[in-house]
Every structure is written in structure tokens, then in C-alpha cells.
Amino acid sequence: xxxxxxxxxxxxxxxxxxxxxxxxxxxxxxxxxxxxxxxxxxxxxxxxxxxxxxxxxxxxxxxxxxxxxxxxxxxxxxxxxxxxxxxxxxxxxxxxxxxxxxxxxxxxxxxxxxxxxxxxxxxxxxxxxxxxxxxxxxxxxxxxxxxxxxxxxx
Amino acid sequence: xxxxxxxxxxxxxxxxxxxxxxxxxxxxxxxxxxxxxxxxxxxxxxxxxxxxxxxxxxxxxxxxxxxxxxxxxxxxxxxxxxxxxxxxxxxxxxxxxxxxxxx
Numbered sequence: 179x180x181x182x183x184x185x186x187x188x189x190x191x192x193x194x195x196x197x198x199x200x201x202x203x204x205x206x207x208x209x210x211x212x213x214x215x216x217x218x219x220x221x222x223x224x225x226x227x228x229x230x231x232x233x234x235x236x237x238x239x240x241x242x243x244x245x246x247x248x249x250x251x252x253x254x255x256x257x258x259x260x261x262x263x264x265x266x267x268x269x270x271x272x273x274x275x276x277x278x279x280x281x282x283x284x285x286x287x288x289x290x291x292x293x294x295x296x297x298x299x300x301x302x303x304x305x306x307x308x309x310x311x312x313x314x315x316x317x318x319x320x321x322x323x324x325x326x327x328x329x330x331x332x
Numbered sequence: 333x334x335x336x337x338x339x340x341x342x343x344x345x346x347x348x349x350x351x352x353x354x355x356x357x358x359x360x361x362x363x364x365x366x367x368x369x370x371x372x373x374x375x376x377x378x379x380x381x382x383x384x385x386x387x388x389x390x391x392x393x394x395x396x397x398x399x400x401x402x403x404x405x406x407x408x409x410x411x412x413x414x415x416x417x418x419x420x421x422x423x424x425x426x427x428x429x430x431x432x433x434x435x
Contacts, residue, residue, distance in 0.1 A: 229343060237350070237419040245345050247373070282345055282373075292345070292374045299346040300353035303419075331353075 181325055184256050184294055187317040188213055191259040194277075199267050203227070203244055206257040206279040214252070215281060221250030222281060236267040236274055238302050240312075245280035254291035255281045256298065258320060260311065276311050278302075294328075301327040333433060334365040335426070336380050336408070337392035338399050341415045344373035351394060351415045354422035362426050371400055380404070389433050392425065394418060 189209055196202045203226060211219050225246035229235070236242040257279040264272035280295055301307050301324065310323040337355050341347040352368040359366035367384060370377045382404060385391075391405045394415040411429060418425065 232342065233416055235346070237347070237416050243346055245343065247343055247345060280345060289374050292372075295345055296349040296370075296372060296374060299349040302350055303353040303357055 181294060181298075181321070181328060184254050184291055185258065185321070185324070187321065189255060189257045190317050190320060191257075192317070192320075194259050194261040194265060197261075197263070197265050197272060199230070199242075199265065199274075202259060202261075202265050202277055203230075203279065206259050206277065209257050210255055210279075210281055213255070215255045216250055217252045218250040222246065222248045223250075225250065226279070234268050238308070240274060240308055241276045241278075241302055242267050242274050243278045243280065243299070243302065245278075245282065247282040247284060249284045251281040251283040253281075254283060254286065254295070256295070257281075258311075276308060297328055297331060298324070300331055304330075333430065334367075334388050335359065335390055335392065335429065336384065336388045336405070337366060337368045338371060338380070338402075339368060339394045339415060339418065340371040340399060341394065341396050344371070347415045347419060348372035348394075351418040351422070354419050355392065355426065358422035358426040361423065362430050364426065364430055366426075376400065390429055392418070392429070 210216050225248035226244050229246045235244050259277045265274050266272050267274045307327050314320045314323050339348045339351040348370050352370050355368050369380045390409040392411045393399050395412040396415045
């Protein structure tokens with residue numbers, strides 16, 4: 179499976195309007211709904227917030243990765259969002275600049291999408307990945323940064 | 333010195349794999365060999381076999397959810413850490429284990 183099967187240039191926000199976690203997640207979920215990737219926006223949102231409440235997904239400096247396996251998801255997808263000035267996640271401090279929202283359907287015939295998502299998760303542990311995402315100028319640039327990092331892992 | 337690790341997390345989508353990658357990167361920095369098994373939504377990957385357990389110095393297990401087939405590690409010192417701490421502090425964790433084993 180290719181990255182482009184779960185991610186595309188319509189599923190990106192290059193500069194978020196929101197300045198906090200809830201607003202950001204909402205902005206990102208709206209894109210999934212617009213692209214017809216959800217069965218139920220409310221159900222997916224509920225599952226994402228539940229997961230986030232269990233333990234924060236902002237584990238790596240500057241980066242958060244809200245995610246949920248949910249009945250509200252029709253097709254697997256990843257939304258990318260970036261904030262130039264930073265957003266507040268768990269604290270008032272506006273320290274998160276890159277967010278990946280991961281949507282995984284409850285039931286799916288194949289594991290292909292899980293393999294690409296797990297590899298994407300590994301990318302976050304490489305320091306230059308974050309910097310390259312912050313510096314990318316265009317949507318295509320962001321896809322290129324992610325593909326380069328995925329290729330360097332496999 | 334060779335270390336082993338098994339990572340797992342409740343949803344099995346992301347942190348399992350981030351933790352595995354974090355441990356591999358940290359071990360590389362310390363010049364230690366490590367094999368990391370992931371127990372995530374894809375199932376068990378990079379499974380640790382019994383002959384690999386014999387030659388190992390210690391095993392790191394994440395403790396957020398149960399580890400499958402944990403009993404195979406009973407001959408080894410076990411270090412239990414939460415998956416989020418592994419992601420955040422893998423360098424420290426590996427360093428401490430190496431120091432402890434060296435003494």
C-alpha cells in the first residue's frame with residue numbers, strides 16, 4: 179500500500195486557524211468529513227477525544243498524533259495539519275506545531291493500511307522529520323518529506 | 333551486550349511502533365544491539381525466538397497492556413516501562429540499563 183492511499187493534498191492544513199487542541203481536532207475532522215471518509219463525525223470525534231483523555235498523544239516535542247480506531251470511520255486516512263505560531267495541547271503553552279490525525283476503521287478486510295500507519299508512526303522518532311515538515315513550503319513538499327522518511331526506514 | 337524489548341499499547345496503532353523505533357534509535361546511540369518485538373494492531377511482528385532470549389542481557393516490556401507470551405522471558409531481568417515513557421525517554425532508559433548491566 180502506498181502513502182497516497184491514506185493521505186493526499188486535500189487532507190492537509192498548512193496553517194491552522196485554531197490555537198488549541200479541541201479546535202485543531204475539529205478543523206482536521208472536518209476535512210475527513212468533506213472527503214467522505216467518515217460514517218459518523220460525532221462517533222469518530224468521541225473516540226479520538228476518549229483516546230486523548232486516556233493519555234496525551236503529544237509525546238514528541240512539537241508533535242501530536244491524535245488517533246482512533248472507530249466505527250465512525252469509513253476508510254483509513256491521515257490528516258496533516260501545521261501551525262506556524264503553535265497551538266496549545268495539554269498546557270497553555272503553544273508548543274505543538276505539527277499534528278497528524280489518524281482515522282482507522284473498526285473492521286477492514288486487510289491490514290495494509292495499518293502497516294503504512296505503523297511505519298508513519300516510526301517516522302516521528304527521527305529528529306529531522308519534524309524540522310522538514312515545519313519547513314516544507316507546499317502540500318507536495320509535505321508529501322515528499324513523508325515519503326522520503328518512509329523510504330529511509332524500509 | 334544484547335537487549336530485547338516488546339512494545340504494545342491499547343489501540344496498537346501508533347505508540348507501539350513509535351516506542352519500538354525510539355528504542356532502536358537509543359540503542360544505536362549507545363552502541364548496543366537490540367531486538368524489538370511489536371504487539372500492535374497488525375499482530376506480533378519481529379517476534380523474539382527462544383534462542384535469542386538465551387543470549388540476551390535484559391528485556392524491556394511496556395506495561396500499559398498485557399504482553400503476550402511474557403513467560404518466555406522469565407530467565408531474564410525485566411525492565412517495565414510505560415509506552416509513553418519509552419517514546420519520551422528512550423535514551424535515558426537504555427543508558428540506565430546499560431550502566432546497571434555494566435556494574
